[in-house]
Amino acid sequence: MSFTVSIQLEDFDLTTEVSSLRAADPGVGAVCSFVGTVREFDAKTAQATQANSLAPSNDSIISLELEHYPGMTESSILKMMDQARVRFGINAARVVHRIGVLKPMDQIVLVAVSAAHRGTSFQACEYLMDYLKTQAPFWKKEQTIQGQARWVDARVSDDVAMAKWSN
């Protein structure tokens, strides 16, 4: 019954993390995991370059910098995980969130959940990701190919996704 979070600069390995998560728990019948990665294009640009998705546009991202609120990041994620435990009855969960400067295709975040059955594990995994997108104190800053730096804006669609868990 472990619920742990790591905020780290280093990359993570999905296989290793999942193995640790379900270590020697014969009650587990389902492990669900999500990995978030750095996209080369922001949403606005992706639509515009649909015709030729391999061509770098003026809005290509060359790096993404992640800032966080040390102390609050860990405590808020642990609280989220405990809420997931109570709400969905999961056995264990692991969150790894990277910080610092990342490149396109780098892994950013891992959410992995173990449970007795798959329904619970899928739901808890999605719940934790929705919560991470709307409540965890991280901020992303994109560096574009044109040499511009801009802070990513929070999305209304993320708040809508989170709202579906309130009923």
Add this chain to the structure above:
Amino acid sequence: MNLKVLYFASIRETLGLAQESVQTHTKTVGELRLELSQRGGLYKEALSSDKVIRTALNQNMCFESEQLIEGAEVAFFPPVTGG
């Protein structure tokens, strides 16, 4: 009362300041924000009421109606974009 005030992301960048000690007679997080923005200049630019800002008291997200506590850590930041 004395407070430790933290700024993150674009707010920190605008102010050129990550944290400071603040002496204040205000009672709520919202009143503190207003008082800080009334310092003018970069504070007004970063914290003015037309900006969408999230707040935390002692590392818990809070509304601007939250009561301030002596020695508390208050943080001002843009809507979060983790995950």
